[in-house]
Amino acid sequence: MTETTASLPTRIKADIERFGGVLWLPVVLAVVALILIGQPSTWATLTIAGLAMGMMIFLMASGLSLIFGLMDVLNFGHSAFVTAGAFIGATVLAWLGFWVTGGNPALNLTGLLLAIAAATIFGALAGWFFERVVIRPVYQDHLRQILITVGALIVAEELVLLVWGGAPIPVPRPQVLTGSIIFAGVSVEIYRIFAFLLGLLVYVAMYLLLNRTRLGLLIRAGVENREMVEALGFRVDRLFILVFMAGSALAAMGGAMWAGYQGLITAALGSEMMILVFIVVIIGGLGSIQGSLLGAILVGLMANYVAFLVPKMALASNMLLMMAILLWRPYGLLPAVKR
Amino acid sequence: MAPILRLDDVHTDIAQYQILHGMSLEVPEGGVHVILGRNGAGKTTTLRTIMGLWKPRQGAIRFRDLDITKLQTPDIARLGIAFVPENMGIFGGLTIEENMRLASDDGSFDTERLARIHAIFPAIKQFWQKPAHALSGGQKQMLAISRAIIEKRDLILIDEPTKGLAPSIIRNMIAAFREIAEETTILLVEQNFHFAKALGQTVAVIDDGRIVHRGTMADLAGDAALQGRFLSLSVEA
Numbered sequence: 334m335t336e337t338t339a340s341l342p343t344r345i346k347a348d349i350e351r352f353g354g355v356l357w358l359p360v361v362l363a364v365v366a367l368i369l370i371g372q373p374s375t376w377a378t379l380t381i382a383g384l385a386m387g388m389m390i391f392l393m394a395s396g397l398s399l400i401f402g403l404m405d406v407l408n409f410g411h412s413a414f415v416t417a418g419a420f421i422g423a424t425v426l427a428w429l430g431f432w433v434t435g436g437n438p439a440l441n442l443t444g445l446l447l448a449i450a451a452a453t454i455f456g457a458l459a460g461w462f463f464e465r466v467v468i469r470p471v472y473q474d475h476l477r478q479i480l481i482t483v484g485a486l487i488v489a490e491e492l493v494l495l496v497w498g499g500a501p502i503p504v505p506r507p508q509v510l511t512g513s514i515i516f517a518g519v520s521v522e523i524y525r526i527f528a529f530l531l532g533l534l535v536y537v538a539m540y541l542l543l544n545r546t547r548l549g550l551l552i553r554a555g556v557e558n559r560e561m562v563e564a565l566g567f568r569v570d571r572l573f574i575l576v577f578m579a580g581s582a583l584a585a586m587g588g589a590m591w592a593g594y595q596g597l598i599t600a601a602l603g604s605e606m607m608i609l610v611f612i613v614v615i616i617g618g619l620g621s622i623q624g625s626l627l628g629a630i631l632v633g634l635m636a637n638y639v640a641f642l643v644p645k646m647a648l649a650s651n652m653l654l655m656m657a658i659l660l661w662r663p664y665g666l667l668p669a670v671k672r
Numbered sequence: 673m674a675p676i677l678r679l680d681d682v683h684t685d686i687a688q689y690q691i692l693h694g695m696s697l698e699v700p701e702g703g704v705h706v707i708l709g710r711n712g713a714g715k716t717t718t719l720r721t722i723m724g725l726w727k728p729r730q731g732a733i734r735f736r737d738l739d740i741t742k743l744q745t746p747d748i749a750r751l752g753i754a755f756v757p758e759n760m761g762i763f764g765g766l767t768i769e770e771n772m773r774l775a776s777d778d779g780s781f782d783t784e785r786l787a788r789i790h791a792i793f794p795a796i797k798q799f800w801q802k803p804a805h806a807l808s809g810g811q812k813q814m815l816a817i818s819r820a821i822i823e824k825r826d827l828i829l830i831d832e833p834t835k836g837l838a839p840s841i842i843r844n845m846i847a848a849f850r851e852i853a854e855e856t857t858i859l860l861v862e863q864n865f866h867f868a869k870a871l872g873q874t875v876a877v878i879d880d881g882r883i884v885h886r887g888t889m890a891d892l893a894g895d896a897a898l899q900g901r902f903l904s905l906s907v908e909a
Contacts, residue, residue: 547779554763554774561761564723565775565819566749669765 378518386531387523387633392587396580396611402620404558410482412603413489418452418585419592441509452589460581556620618665676701682731693881706872715861754820758831796813810841890897
């Protein structure tokens with residue numbers, strides 16, 4: 334750890350890193366988009382939509398990233414929790430009827446929070462069952478993990494079809510979150526603001542858990558070197574269950590939020606989202622919550638900007654983003670493991 | 673005195689390869705005890721088998737009066753056995769403080785003990801809040817050893833601590849290990865004979881997964897013929 338005389342490019346790179354480094358990528362993307370779009374009000378609407386979408390994808394991706402990073406498990410069944418969360422959230426919202434659609438903002442919000450809570454709790458319990466029955470027998474065997482989790486995903490989607498049927502299900506949106514507000518000439522959907530704030534709240538909670546508690550310290554250490562954590566006297570298998578339950582609960586929460594955002598859902602919702610979720614996990618860096626947030630915001634912004642500019646390139650743009658980032662940083666933007 | 677650790681006829685396989693072929697070893701309580709041997713002789717496998725990271729196919733491992741052969745790694749660690757692996761096992765994304773905090777029993781530090789560690793390894797204090805991935809190789813090794821002694825342990829297993837280190841750092845390590853050995857037993861795996869000779873009270877030479885010589889370090893150090901017979905030595909400081 335000594336100061337050495339570095340070359341100019343190295344010093345420039347070090348200076349960029351010191352002032353935030355890759356954290357500026359969403360800003361760079363937004364500035365480029367502003368130049369290409371030209372109209373500030375349209376750009377602002379797309380930016381807010383992108384941030385809200387990014388936060389909902391973050392909810393779905395952060396748990397998967399931890400599961401990848403800590404448990405080294407390739408869980409292709411993660412989207413089943415997204416789908417289940419969406420349908421359970423929608424069902425609870427429908428049950429609560431007037432609470433949600435009536436004019437009382439307090440009841441509206443209570444109804445929405447109950448729906449999100451129901452989805453999240455279901456996600457955690459289903460995650461516990463999934464880890465015990467499906468994942469545990471195939472630890473450290475990636476091929477079998479892929480096969481068995483894809484199989485479990487198909488079964489889960491069939492179960493959703495069995496319970497809720499094949500027709501698209503309408504999702505009632507709480508009255509208080511419908512409509513838009515106009516701010517400085519920019520129209521912003523209230524639901525998007527709520528989605529952004531909820532995602533931000535979850536991120537702050539996860540950040541504090543991982544960086545301010547002993548449990549978080551263990552999880553961060555486990556992502557880097559599970560064997561050494563065990564050699565220090567900690568039961569990593571117990572951490573695995575906890576992380577898997579938390580990851581599944583977050584996926585279900587993200588699914589419930591996405592259901593409200595879409596307004597109409599089908600059993601394919603989770604599978605459709607999984608492409609973006611995997612892109613976020615890969616470009617963010619396995620096991621990194623900060624990386625997941627950064628990746629999700631980039632993906633959300635890119636999806637909205639490109640959908641406006643070149644609609645047919647919306648999904649391809651995020652694939653190109655992933656390829657470019659992997660060529661530049663093979664371990665993702667903010668990998669948890671420092672090499 | 674009864675040995676603190678005893679291996680009886682331990683056989684360990686890794687995948688389809690048998691690495692330990694009936695390893696038997698007694699480690700007396702207190703001091704530094706060394707396992708020497710060439711690359712691939714089974715030194716690392718011996719330590720990892722003791723820690724439960726690899727399970728023996730046959731044989732028994734006893735820590736004091738307890739059979740630990742089938743115990744899980746965390747349970748073995750909680751008996752008071754610390755492990756410093758060959759790659760040091762540092763958590764690069766964590767600060768030095770966080771690495772140390774993880775190794776303490778309840779997440780807090782005994783201030784006297786910490787001050788003693790800082791005295792042995794001043795770099796640990798100097799870079800306390802730095803991420804561990806930014807440390808040099810020698811500093812990482814100091815952190816790995818500090819982490820192993822942040823709580824009082826009965827036995828510390830250390831795998832090739834001098835690997836890749838500069839001679840000046842190795843000299844500091846010798847002084848540090850002497851101080852650590854005043855309160856705990858160290859089982860040291862080494863290839864650097866100069867380092868092993870400076871520290872070890874007893875020595876076991878391992879070859880092809882079994883002990884081929886055991887005795888005092890003084891006897892081995894004073895007998896060039898014995899050294900020539902059992903060791904391909906690394907004599908650089």
